[in-house]
Amino acid sequence: MRPLLLLLVLLVLPCSALAEGFSGYAELKGFAYGERFAGEPYGAGWGTLYNKWEQRLGESQFTTSLRAEWITSPQSSPLVFDPADRKLRRPPLSVPELWLRVPLAGSHDLEVGRFQLGWGKTDGYSPADAFLPRDVTDPFADEKLPLWAVRLSGQEENLRYQAVLVPVTTPWRLPPLGSRNAPIASGALPAGTTFHEQDDAPPLPGFAALRLLATHGDWDLGVWARSGVRPAPILAFSLDPALQTGPVPVISVARRYPREHGVGVEVSRVAGPYVVRGEAAALFSTDPELGDALIGTLSVERGFGDGTLLVTLAGNAIDPPVDPTLLFDRGLLPALIVAWNQTEEWGAWKLVWDCGLKRGDGLLKAEVGYNVTDTWKVTVGGDLPYGSERGPLGALHGARRLVAALRRSW
Amino acid sequence: MIRNLAKLLLSVAAALLMPLYSTPTFAAPDARALLKESESRHRTKTQQYSGDLTVVNKEGKVRKKGWNSYRQGYAGDSKNLIRFTDPPEVKGVGFLSLPRPGSDNPDQWLYLPSMKRERRIAPQDRDASFVGTDFNYEDMEEFDHEKYKVSLQGEETIDGQPCWVITAIPLEKGSKSIYQKLILYLRKDILYLVREDLIRKGEKEQAKRLILSDIKNVEGHYVAARMEMTDLKKGSHTTVTLKQISFNRPQPASRFTLQNLTREGGD
Numbered sequence: 001m002r003p004l005l006l007l008l009v010l011l012v013l014p015c016s017a018l019a020e021g022f023s024g025y026a027e028l029k030g031f032a033y034g035e036r037f038a039g040e041p042y043g044a045g046w047g048t049l050y051n052k053w054e055q056r057l058g059e060s061q062f063t064t065s066l067r068a069e070w071i072t073s074p075q076s077s078p079l080v081f082d083p084a085d086r087k088l089r090r091p092p093l094s095v096p097e098l099w100l101r102v103p104l105a106g107s108h109d110l111e112v113g114r115f116q117l118g119w120g121k122t123d124g125y126s127p128a129d130a131f132l133p134r135d136v137t138d139p140f141a142d143e144k145l146p147l148w149a150v151r152l153s154g155q156e157e158n159l160r161y162q163a164v165l166v167p168v169t170t171p172w173r174l175p176p177l178g179s180r181n182a183p184i185a186s187g188a189l190p191a192g193t194t195f196h197e198q199d200d201a202p203p204l205p206g207f208a209a210l211r212l213l214a215t216h217g218d219w220d221l222g223v224w225a226r227s228g229v230r231p232a233p234i235l236a237f238s239l240d241p242a243l244q245t246g247p248v249p250v251i252s253v254a255r256r257y258p259r260e261h262g263v264g265v266e267v268s269r270v271a272g273p274y275v276v277r278g279e280a281a282a283l284f285s286t287d288p289e290l291g292d293a294l295i296g297t298l299s300v301e302r303g304f305g306d307g308t309l310l311v312t313l314a315g316n317a318i319d320p321p322v323d324p325t326l327l328f329d330r331g332l333l334p335a336l337i338v339a340w341n342q343t344e345e346w347g348a349w350k351l352v353w354d355c356g357l358k359r360g361d362g363l364l365k366a367e368v369g370y371n372v373t374d375t376w377k378v379t380v381g382g383d384l385p386y387g388s389e390r391g392p393l394g395a396l397h398g399a400r401r402l403v404a405a406l407r408r409s410w
Numbered sequence: 411m412i413r414n415l416a417k418l419l420l421s422v423a424a425a426l427l428m429p430l431y432s433t434p435t436f437a438a439p440d441a442r443a444l445l446k447e448s449e450s451r452h453r454t455k456t457q458q459y460s461g462d463l464t465v466v467n468k469e470g471k472v473r474k475k476g477w478n479s480y481r482q483g484y485a486g487d488s489k490n491l492i493r494f495t496d497p498p499e500v501k502g503v504g505f506l507s508l509p510r511p512g513s514d515n516p517d518q519w520l521y522l523p524s525m526k527r528e529r530r531i532a533p534q535d536r537d538a539s540f541v542g543t544d545f546n547y548e549d550m551e552e553f554d555h556e557k558y559k560v561s562l563q564g565e566e567t568i569d570g571q572p573c574w575v576i577t578a579i580p581l582e583k584g585s586k587s588i589y590q591k592l593i594l595y596l597r598k599d600i601l602y603l604v605r606e607d608l609i610r611k612g613e614k615e616q617a618k619r620l621i622l623s624d625i626k627n628v629e630g631h632y633v634a635a636r637m638e639m640t641d642l643k644k645g646s647h648t649t650v651t652l653k654q655i656s657f658n659r660p661q662p663a664s665r666f667t668l669q670n671l672t673r674e675g676g677d
Contacts, residue, residue: 118527
């Protein structure tokens with residue numbers, strides 16, 4: 001027990017590297033919102049303490065991390081044991097990484113544990129990557145959730161493969177419905193409507209996937225296939241008479257997780273100073289509310305000195321059976337995403353424009369990071385969702401905000 | 411930034427290729443012959459080192475970065491892997507460069523731990539510098555004397571060491587080079603580059619100066635363990651320090667692969 005306690009102390013407490021494999025950061029964020037929303041205040045705070053421990057074990061690699069958080073708004077759960085992020089709300093303590101990689105041969109590895117996956121080629125939006133679970137407690141953060149998985153990967157000549165088995169579903173984590181961060185427009189419901197979200201356990205089995213990659217000259221090619229439970233939920237709204245005790249309706253919200261199968265191709269090519277990337281994915285589901293999808297993306301990236309301009313177009317050729325905002329990972333499609341990242345002597349800044357091409361809603365995002373030292377960083381920025389409240393971004397008008405953050409890394 | 415920095419570090423590898431040996435006597439020194447001799451002598455099959463990069467701007471603000479570098483092969487045929495170790499925000503970022511037969515541009519990928527995937531990157535503009543360091547892409551390229559008209563200007567003593575002074579002017583009219591002239595200082599005894607003055611096109615005064623110092627003999631190979639590029643106009647300078655240098659150690663075949671690039675916590 002004592003070693004475990006010591007490990008927890010070492011992981012949670014910020015310290016100079018006690019061993020070569022320790023790293024982490026402490027961060028304080030403050031949010032100032034443009035309006036009060038559903039009784040939520042103008043300001044909010046978010047504190048994070050993150051520690052990571054990496055250790056070589058011969059030729060193997062062991063990595064674990066522990067994150068402790070404090071959030072002012074009611075978006076986190078009490079202290080619960082949720083090792084797979086399957087609960088409705090964000091736990092104050094979590095283990096983002098806990099994995100062991102064992103080499104099987106020269107260029108073949110077996111990885112077991114909890115880790116993040118990164119798929120696809122296109123930036124801004126990738127149909128291969130968008131499927132993976134995200135925590136949208138902060139809807140503008142694009143935070144991917146790690147998975148409990150087994151991954152076999154390797155390379156022979158110019159061919160690579162990744163076979164992934166995810167035995168446990170880690171679902172998308174949504175903000176409290178009806179809050180300023182909820183992806184559902186409150187205007188679509190009677191004023192004062194409240195939600196009763198059921199903390200349904202997602203199905204246990206996850207999904208399996210295979211990805212093959214090849215490199216030939218300027219071309220990087222890939223194909224993938226996956227099958228299993230889709231991490232993004234289908235929300236089922238109902239009126240439970242037992243809950244209707246006051247003057248405003250109480251809507252019960254359950255979550256379903258249909259099965260989905262998908263195949264996709266990825267292409268990336270260098271063309272002079274440009275990198276052109278594209279993806280196409282065909283997704284199949286017998287669920288009547290999810291249906292099929294045929295998603296394509298095309299992105300162009302160009303470097304300009306210390307800056308990079310990225311333009312991505314993404315769309316779904318098949319209209320979904322339900323409002324696409326309820327499908328989360330394809331809610332914004334068709335979309336145009338433009339991002340400019342620039343490094344300066346003092347730090348960096350970026351501008352991002354996400355534009356929904358169907359409903360005309362979008363998001364303007366700006367961020368400036370100032371490196372006080374190599375380990376202290378101050379970031380200020382803003383998120384400005386705009387446009388039709390029927391769109392997934394326009395619906396977030398109540399979440400327009402300014403952000404300031406102070407981070408200390410070690 | 412990281413992609414630029416990674417590419418910069420290839421220049422460090424290039425600098426390590428600067429030859430050094432006990433030098434023969436050049437009875438009638440000829441700039442071309444000197445450079446050819448210098449270029450041809452110091453070739454190692456592999457090389458690895460740890461490096462620190464320090465940038466000091468004109469206000470005296472200091473930025474540091476650390477990385478590990480592995481190289482196999484020589485010049486345009488070399489394979490390179492760079493893995494950042496410091497500061498924490500870039501720890502684990504990897505850069506892989508593989509030669510492509512028949513092409514001047516190698517294939518290059520960047521691995522970002524935050525994205526959990528590698529990304530192919532395009533060659534950059536030669537005159538694109540990256541803020542925070544005083545190098546640009548042309549500075550990173552290995553010096554190919556055949557692309558320059560070279561002439562011996564004379565001799566000069568640098569830090570107590572007699573040196574040949576050679577000017578190099580781009581051969582092609584309308585050359586892509588952002589410089590109109592380079593002035594090279596080769597140590598006479600070991601034919602090793604110890605200083606380079608760079609003069610931009612359309613300017614009379616030199617824009618930058620590269621100083622290579624702390625020259626060591628490591629496993630029979632001379633190497634400058636310290637390189638400092640000064641931007642004489644900005645008043646800033648970037649210092650690269652090499653540690654744990656080794657040559658001709660066998661590199662595992664799997665090291666210069668995309669599979670290895672994406673191994674978090676790996677080389």
